[in-house]
Amino acid sequence: MIQDGKLLFAKAGTDLSKKVYLHPKMANRHGFVCGATGTGKTVTLKVLAESFSALGVPVFLADVKGDLSGMIRPGADTEDMKKRIERFGLAAEGFSYKAFPAAFFDIFGKRGIPLRTTVSEMGPQLMASILGLSGTQADILSVIYKIADDESLLLCDTKDLKALLQYAGENAQDFELEYGRIAKQSVSAIVRAVVALEAEGGDIFFGEPALNIADLFTTDTEGRGTINILDSSSLINNPRLYSAFMLYLLAELFETLPEVGDADKPRIVFFFDEAHLLFDNASDDLMEKIEQTIRLIRSKGVGVYFITQSPGDIPGAIASQLGNKIEHALRAYTPAERKALKAAAESFRENPDFNTEELLSTLGTGEAVVSMLDEKGVPEMAQHVFILPPESQMGMLSDEDRAGAVKSSNLYLKYNAPSDPDSAFEFLQRKRLEQTQRAALEKEQAQKEKQRLKEEVAAEKAAQKEAERSKKAIERGVKNVASTTAGTLGRQVGNILGGKLGGKFGKTLGGNLGASLGRNILGTLFRK
Secondary structure (H helix, E strand, O other): OEEOOEEEEEEEOOOOOOEEEEOHHHHHHOEEEEOOOOOOHHHHHHHHHHHHHHOOOOEEEEEOOOOOHHHHOEOOOOHHHHHHHHHHOHHHHOOOOOOOOEEEEEOOOOOOEEOOEOHHHHHHHHHHHHHOOOHHHHHHHHHHHHHHHHOOOOOOOHHHHHHHHHHHHHOHHHHHHHHOOOOHHHHHHHHHHHHHHHHHHHHHHEOEOOOOHHHHOOEOOOOOEOEEEEEOOOHHHOHHHHHHHHHHHHHHHHHHOOOOOOOOOOOEEEEEOOOHHHHOOOOHHHHHHHHHHHHHHHHHOEEEEEEEOOHHHOOHHHHOOOOEEEEOOOOOOOHHHHHHHHHHHHOOEOOOOOOHHHHHHHOOOOEEEEEOEOOOOOEOEOEEEEEOOOOEOOOOOOHHHHHHHHHOOHHHHHHOOOEOOOOHHHHHHHHHHHHHHHHHHHHHHHHHHHHHHHHHHHHHHHHHHHHHHHHHHHHHHHHHHHHHHHHHHHHHHHHHHHHHHOHHHHHHHHHHHHHHHHHHHHHHHHHO
């Protein structure tokens, strides 16, 4: 409820006429709602979310159990509600049953508007956390992101990431001088982790159209802030994906929103249920980034509230930045739980009217110990309070009502159908095809050149053989001509000599001399 511009969410335990407020100006100083199971954390979350909405502040919250969807319906006037309204004197306070504007999201697109982001927007640190990578593998993943930036490659979905990992592994030597050694074993391990993430729904979560953060900052026609509800009933089974997405949202807000300083009210308030999942198994680098974001994001007008079973679930460096505290009952059955109870009690400003540690262990459902920041930002003394009832419907919507609310949203039209833009996968696929075609063309050209050279050699050999045949033919021709000429000449000489000498002797001598002369002439020709 809103009274005098402040969030009325509880009344004092000893005097129900005393009102307990959360000051809007201090709401971006963050806070937590803690308590054991069944102590009333969900009702407290609903009351705060309704109050912020009524103030005109959009809200983003994770619905782990699925029972926050009733906010889009007015509450029912049951006997129990009548008693509570009478007990707290709410009729005179302006309490009325009402519905609140809400948008339903679901990373897997089953119980809400599909909620996506891209691999690039998630960043290497959070992606390494989601994939559960070792330090060395996380370093390799950072190199992959750097290559994508340098090569102007868009990493939209998981197939883009796998394609670039495979490309980097295949061309590791080409990248080594500029980016360092990219071990193929590490690349293979990252690819396996990506495949495992796809099997858990990562192939649905990463892609386009990605969430535009501005779509979380909407109000209805009455100026009430939209309560953006992320269905986490399935998502919570993948705690790394759940925590990484929540941290991604904070990082996006931190990088996107301008500074506003100490505004009169927050721009948006985030409630992170099962908050311990944000910090479990987080690397030192990631924890440092979370701490820095929580510390600085309040200047962007963003309030962050952690919902968890014990304040000990929240690291000390972050817990020290949470100014607004709502602590429901804590159970202390073991030494560790008693130690956590003592630490929780000591985090409050002591109230002389009660023993905080003892009270925390005996609180009933709907009761809490609270300490809010006053208008000057000073923590108030611990107070024992009763949380007011919500104005919207308790419990969850039917599946039919929920589906109708999802499909009637303008954001459903914007985000429902996935798209597959031209990104790293398509680029590298074309590049691989071009390389294959170029290699085939080069091979074909090499074969043609080889064939050409082979044909040239064959033609040269054929020419040489033809020249040899021509030479021998010429030689035989010359020899025949010479032989004929010499024989004719010899016969002529023999005839002359035979004629001169006369008789048989003259013919014989003439013939021998002619033949001898012919042989000598032939010998002389071929010696030359």
